[in-house]
Amino acid sequence: MIEWFPSDAMHPVLEGLFAVGGDPLLWLLVLAGVLLGMIVGVLPGFGPPAAMALLFPLTYVMPPLPGIAMLAGIFYGAKYGGAVTSILLGIPGETDAVATLLEGHPLARAGRARQALAAATLASFCGGMAAIFMMAALAPVLTEAALYLGPAGRFTLMLTALALVALLGPGGFHRNAVMVFLGLVLALPGMDPVHGTERMTLGGHLWGGVELTSMLLGLFGIGDILDSLLRPPPKNTERGGSEAERDASVERGSGLNAFFAALRGSLLGFAAGLVPCGAGVTASFASHALEKKLSRYPESFGKGAWAGLTGPEASNNAAAVASFAPLLLLGLPTNPIMAALLGALTIGGIVPGPRLPLEQGEFYWGLIFSLALGNILLLALGLGLSRVWAALALLPWRLVWPCVLMLCLIGSLMGAGGMEGPVQCVFFGILSALLRRGGFSPAPLVLAFVLGPRLESGLVQMISGGLF
Amino acid sequence: MSPRIFAVVPLVCAACWTLLAGVRRGLTLRGADMPFPGPGLWPALAGTGLLLCTLALCFSRTQSVPSPFQPLHDGNMRRAARNSLSGLALACVLWLCLTPFSGWLFSSAAALFLAARAAGNSSKTAALMAVIMPALLYFCIVRGLGWPLPDSLPFRSAL
Known part of the structure; x- marks a missing residue:
């Protein structure tokens, strides 16, 4: 039995609480992360992985907890930001926000935009907080289970995660499988993690291997710009129906229903967040379908049902928070954002895995408290600045992308400390555009790239230990 | 020529190069009493996997998804x-x-x-x-x- 709370030391939960409460820099950075995430979520064509990659180099000069807390803030801030454009403009800023659009935009068109935004903000808060409580409660159980895993168990778990990414990821099984193996191949150049020898360095040019920062900035930063320039302009998904019809269709007696929908959505989202790839989208659509099935007025769905808005919104934020559990307790990233966070954790000297809450309790519980802090800030900013988000959503893309391009190039220069970073960033930007044109998604590639060296070490450990 | 070839050829080349690099570096090392995995084993496995998946993609029937992009070559693209x-x-x-x-x-x-x-x-x-x-x-x-x-x-x- 693990001694969770050793008697000779301060309670790890209290240590975490003091680490967050007594650090004003952390508060500022979480605020900055949440703000940036909301901005990124509101701006169509620029995703949270790109925003995280832009700020990724800053974690080199920061203590681990504030750095990771800031990056985490971008993630769930962007989840909420995606809902703003869905509700107000009928354009989902994030893929997870499509289910929110189905009910939120009709509500906005019926003159209830502010109420819809407030409901979405409260539901996001509810989902996030519920997931944080569940994560804290489940930590001892997950940790005890994970401690029984040997090298073979860990290897199988990582392999299963990649198989799930190939099966569930966007783009179809065959394309995802190709991306997974391409990610494993891209992780090969540089130093062999087991034998310590140089391999596939193209005459020493790739001695340091492929830079994670440059790859993320290229695939998601420059890739998003190229994607938005090559795609036809988004169509506003207006729906028909008279104003009177829309008003009549809004579900009656819906306050309590919406609250219970958010609770159900939180549970669904938390479960989905533990599974690799596509968690948010799956959870939000599943929640929308569930609410429609449970509703006494199923005909109001698609025309502005409150339960159909709060359920998916809560589930998508709960899934975002839940995806931290496999990362922190198993060292298993379930999406590209978690892969970037895994890189940031490694840089900060934090080893994710079942022993994290035991050996670095202050960091683990500090991060959980910082997630709660971020959610409270998200609620305040979401309710207080709804007009600003609406204005920001209308910012012309022609002003945004040149700045994003420069940030990508300078960010990769910062990450690599030399010109190989920007060169790799541009290469991955072009690769991303080509891959997306062919219907491939870069997400499985990034996950496999991050897990590649761990899989290799695991395989060699297994063979050397006579497990085959 | 099918546009699919433009995706498949570089992937097959990368897979073959990785596979060869792995084989050249040695799949096994001689240990005292049993063979030890060599530095080329993982590259060879990754290269083989990429090659097989690319070939599977090439011959699969369910791979034609409508492209969300505008064609670049037919003058359809916006000037901006x-x-x-x-x-x-x-x-x-x-x-x-x-x-x-x-x-x-x-x-x-x-x-x-x-x-x-x-x-x-x-x-x-x-x-x-x-x-x-x-x-x-x-x-x-x-x-x-x-x-x-x-x-x-x-x-x-x-x-």
């Missing part, structure tokens, strides 16, 4: 998007060529001006963006965070 794309490419090339010699501040300002103009902004807006953005980054990153971004002559000698 075409200008933006060429501006983006030129800005990247300019930044990559200028940075080792002039430092990131000047190259960023020049590349940003070019990209902003190509994006359809007026000269005044582009000039404002080219001044404000690098200055903001300089004060936030170099001054604020103390991040030693490589710049001008010392950077050139380091290269």
Whole structure:
């Protein structure tokens, strides 16, 4: 039995609480992360992985907890930001926000935009907080289970995660499988993690291997710009129906229903967040379908049902928070954002895995408290600045992308400390555009790239230990 | 020729190169009493996996998904998007060529001006963006965070 709370030391939960409460820099950075995430979520064509990659180099000069807390803030801030454009403009800023659009935009068109935004903000808060409580409660159980895993168990778990990414990821099984193996191949150049020898360095040019920062900035930063320039302009998904019809269709007696929908959505989202790839989208659509099935007025769905808005919104934020559990307790990233966070954790000297809450309790519980802090800030900013988000959503893309391009190039220069970073960033930007044109998604590639060296070490450990 | 070939050929080449690199480095090492996995084992496995998956993709029937993109070659593309794309490419090339010699501040300002103009902004807006953005980054990153971004002559000698 693990001694969770050793008697000779301060309670790890209290240590975490003091680490967050007594650090004003952390508060500022979480605020900055949440703000940036909301901005990124509101701006169509620029995703949270790109925003995280832009700020990724800053974690080199920061203590681990504030750095990771800031990056985490971008993630769930962007989840909420995606809902703003869905509700107000009928354009989902994030893929997870499509289910929110189905009910939120009709509500906005019926003159209830502010109420819809407030409901979405409260539901996001509810989902996030519920997931944080569940994560804290489940930590001892997950940790005890994970401690029984040997090298073979860990290897199988990582392999299963990649198989799930190939099966569930966007783009179809065959394309995802190709991306997974391409990610494993891209992780090969540089130093062999087991034998310590140089391999596939193209005459020493790739001695340091492929830079994670440059790859993320290229695939998601420059890739998003190229994607938005090559795609036809988004169509506003207006729906028909008279104003009177829309008003009549809004579900009656819906306050309590919406609250219970958010609770159900939180549970669904938390479960989905533990599974690799596509968690948010799956959870939000599943929640929308569930609410429609449970509703006494199923005909109001698609025309502005409150339960159909709060359920998916809560589930998508709960899934975002839940995806931290496999990362922190198993060292298993379930999406590209978690892969970037895994890189940031490694840089900060934090080893994710079942022993994290035991050996670095202050960091683990500090991060959980910082997630709660971020959610409270998200609620305040979401309710207080709804007009600003609406204005920001209308910012012309022609002003945004040149700045994003420069940030990508300078960010990769910062990450690599030399010109190989920007060169790799541009290469991955072009690769991303080509891959997306062919219907491939870069997400499985990034996950496999991050897990590649761990899989290799695991395989060699297994063979050397006579497990085959 | 099918456009699929453009995706398959580079992937097959990368897979074969990885597979060969793995085999050349040795799949096993001789240990005292049993073979030990060699440095080429993982590259060979990854290369084989990529090759097999690419071939499976090539022969699978369920792979034609409608492309969300506009074709680039039939004149269907918006002029603004075409200008933006060429501006983006030129800005990247300019930044990559200028940075080792002039430092990131000047190259960023020049590349940003070019990209902003190509994006359809007026000269005044582009000039404002080219001044404000690098200055903001300089004060936030170099001054604020103390991040030693490589710049001008010392950077050139380091290269």
